[in-house]
Amino acid sequence: xxEALHEPFHDIGKQRSAEEAGIWIFLASEVIFFGxxxxxxxxxxxxxxxxxxxxxAETNLTLGIVNTALLLASSATMAFTVWVGRxxxxxxxxxxxxxxxxxxTAFLAVKGVEYYEDIRHHLIPGxxxxxxxxxxxxxxxxxxWAMTGLHGLHMAIGLGIIAWTVHAVRSDRIAWRETxxxxxxxxxxxLVDVVWIFLFPLLYLVGR
Amino acid sequence: MSSTDAEGYIAQEPDYLGAGHTVRxxxxxxxxxxxxxxxxxxxxxxxxxxxxxxxxxxxxLATPPGDxxxxxxxxxxxxxxxxxxxxxxxxxxxxxxxxxxxxxxAIGARDMAFPKLNLLSWYINLVGGLLALAALLLGGVDTGWxxxxxxxxxxxxxxxxLAALGVFIAGFSTIATGLNFIVTVHTxxxxxxxxxxxxxxxxxxxxxxxxxxxxxxxxxxALAMVVMERVFALGLFDPAQGGDPILFQHxxxxxxxxxxxxxxxxxxxxxxxxxxxxxxxxxxxxxxMVFAILGIALFGFFVWGHxxxxxxxxxxxxxxxxxxxxxxxxPSAIKVFNWSATLYGGHIxxxxxxxxxxxxxxxxxxxxxxxxxxxxxxIDVHMHDTYFVTAHFHYIMVGGMVSAFFAGLHFWWPKITxxxxxxxxxxxxxxxxxxxxxxxxxPQFILGYMGMPRRYHSYPDEFExxxxxxxxxxxxxxxxxxxxxxxxGLSVYRGRRAGDNPWQARGLEWxxxxxxxxxxxxxxxxxxxxxxxxxxxxxEPSAREGDLDFPNRSDTETR
Ligand SMILES: [Cu+2]
Numbered sequence: 001x002x003e004a005l006h007e008p009f010h011d012i013g014k015q016r017s018a019e020e021a022g023i024w025i026f027l028a029s030e031v032i033f034f035g036x037x038x039x040x041x042x043x044x045x046x047x048x049x050x051x052x053x054x055x056x057a058e059t060n061l062t063l064g065i066v067n068t069a070l071l072l073a074s075s076a077t078m079a080f081t082v083w084v085g086r087x088x089x090x091x092x093x094x095x096x097x098x099x100x101x102x103x104x105t106a107f108l109a110v111k112g113v114e115y116y117e118d119i120r121h122h123l124i125p126g127x128x129x130x131x132x133x134x135x136x137x138x139x140x141x142x143x144x145w146a147m148t149g150l151h152g153l154h155m156a157i158g159l160g161i162i163a164w165t166v167h168a169v170r171s172d173r174i175a176w177r178e179t180x181x182x183x184x185x186x187x188x189x190x191l192v193d194v195v196w197i198f199l200f201p202l203l204y205l206v207g208r
Numbered sequence: 209m210s211s212t213d214a215e216g217y218i219a220q221e222p223d224y225l226g227a228g229h230t231v232r233x234x235x236x237x238x239x240x241x242x243x244x245x246x247x248x249x250x251x252x253x254x255x256x257x258x259x260x261x262x263x264x265x266x267x268x269l270a271t272p273p274g275d276x277x278x279x280x281x282x283x284x285x286x287x288x289x290x291x292x293x294x295x296x297x298x299x300x301x302x303x304x305x306x307x308x309x310x311x312x313x314a315i316g317a318r319d320m321a322f323p324k325l326n327l328l329s330w331y332i333n334l335v336g337g338l339l340a341l342a343a344l345l346l347g348g349v350d351t352g353w354x355x356x357x358x359x360x361x362x363x364x365x366x367x368x369x370l371a372a373l374g375v376f377i378a379g380f381s382t383i384a385t386g387l388n389f390i391v392t393v394h395t396x397x398x399x400x401x402x403x404x405x406x407x408x409x410x411x412x413x414x415x416x417x418x419x420x421x422x423x424x425x426x427x428x429x430a431l432a433m434v435v436m437e438r439v440f441a442l443g444l445f446d447p448a449q450g451g452d453p454i455l456f457q458h459x460x461x462x463x464x465x466x467x468x469x470x471x472x473x474x475x476x477x478x479x480x481x482x483x484x485x486x487x488x489x490x491x492x493x494x495x496x497m498v499f500a501i502l503g504i505a506l507f508g509f510f511v512w513g514h515x516x517x518x519x520x521x522x523x524x525x526x527x528x529x530x531x532x533x534x535x536x537x538x539p540s541a542i543k544v545f546n547w548s549a550t551l552y553g554g555h556i557x558x559x560x561x562x563x564x565x566x567x568x569x570x571x572x573x574x575x576x577x578x579x580x581x582x583x584x585x586x587i588d589v590h591m592h593d594t595y596f597v598t599a600h601f602h603y604i605m606v607g608g609m610v611s612a613f614f615a616g617l618h619f620w621w622p623k624i625t626x627x628x629x630x631x632x633x634x635x636x637x638x639x640x641x642x643x644x645x646x647x648x649x650x651p652q653f654i655l656g657y658m659g660m661p662r663r664y665h666s667y668p669d670e671f672e673x674x675x676x677x678x679x680x681x682x683x684x685x686x687x688x689x690x691x692x693x694x695x696x697g698l699s700v701y702r703g704r705r706a707g708d709n710p711w712q713a714r715g716l717e718w719x720x721x722x723x724x725x726x727x728x729x730x731x732x733x734x735x736x737x738x739x740x741x742x743x744x745x746x747x748e749p750s751a752r753e754g755d756l757d758f759p760n761r762s763d764t765e766t767r
Pocket of ligand 1: 396464465468509514515
């Protein structure tokens, strides 16, 4: 069994709250990071409303809805994992993590299909055959690619961490019962979700 | 846990330097003190590179025609100088070296809350630094340290992507450090160390960390957008696609103005520690100092538009940003007044670190006051992009921050290495730095006032005299910067043993051995008094006991 308590802590409760404080601070900085993209999206949307509306009609709403459902489900399985993890149930924890991993991977797979479709339709800013000829349409797709790309990168990092956690919990490599590890991973995953909750209406719904 | 003798000293345990001598024991350490040293080494390396670039700049400007380097090389030189100095020297200077070394010691803790993350942050910093360095060695970047669009995103044929990625990655290193500091201050303070008993150095690091965590990601996203525009041809700032290059400036300065406070706030903390110690005085107006630090950290987020008065933002926005920039001078002035009041009636002695700290106050005040000139819209329209601006921010960053860094380095050097350096040479270097600095940068105020624009490698003859003065001053400054490398380096081998507390200072870091043991303290200290209790509040300050120049051999040494 690995040691739960790390230097310089002498009290596991205090260590847990320190770990949780750490991830909340990190999430605050992540919010500012995505905030820059949301700011850019908002500024240009205000200036180029027609282009945004026309371009949004080109995004694949069906795949967007499927992905939203997948990600919300993965949030639920992650929350379940944190909850059974606190109870110390190893098999349930591993199951919850694997379910989250599967749902998250499915999201990225669907996103990949969607990207393929987008490229097939020349929805690339600056492309000579870009289908929408309204000023601002290309800008919408610039943000579409930048925002979903960076969101996807965060998901990929999260999936990597979850995959490692599956291994670590299964082999008891970390003291997952006592430390805040699962909680920290769960909070990060939920942030990735929350970002998508904002991206989905902004890129697929509002003004369509 | 180490065993301790009757007085609570750690019994014959090797200090943190003696805890292992292999390269591995350094590169895989999680000891905050060793990580501080690792940072110090990389930091000085980047300082020398940035300084070398500055040397070429001053050499080129010593004569009016552009005869040493081409205009294009000159662009790459000042970009190299700016990028390296801002992100790989000034931003991490005090927090990552002195902060890392001293924060746990100053709050009576055994280490940072997350020791492994602390080490990781050094490696991230190294990767970022090497990427930026690679970009600069492959041929350099010609955008200036500000990476302004659309030049950086659409036109520049230099290694913008690589350099931007380097800065982007280094940003995560400072975020990790800031996060670590915040959690450490919240969870690791020793018994009795309430918030209002924290040394102001700790408060300054805490406020800096807040700014780091909340501002740095804005830089990250701005640079990420530039990189995406270059690599994937997304027109995020491209006017041809409806983009607005000014948006980049807004996001960039939303980081880069607070970054000024990331660089200067830790200096405020260092200077407070040094001034109180060498005037044997309680700090004047402790609470006001705390709220001034927090106020500066907060208001720093709302003044970024003062960099964009001539960028075409609305006149109303400019007026509001101007007003807010004037308001932020209030907490800064509170600090300067309180430092002066702290000195008043104190038993002042002029050790090298005190000279650096006093130099800081003078240079920072001049830099701050010229900042008020620039905060007023009509003057800024006249002065924008002239040497007046260059001189102003060098007074803050180099005159202020580098002086504070050296003040701290000299003040805590006996704690870090356990040795005393040559006080005479150190005082000489401190005086030379103050002299050389003013010699170099004061003429630039005049050049700017006369209308010489920044970032040109040649200039009309009428500017020659002031430029020659500035270049001559730079020689003095360079000597003053190189001197500490020699006498501090020598002190490690030849210096007198410092003893636990050569300055008879009151901070908790002075209550353990020099150099401190791996665990920092025997039993953790318990705080029962206010910080800076150099004298009782109903008593006048008194001079330090014993010989000032030759500290007594301390208890730890004779044991
Ligand atoms: Cu500013």
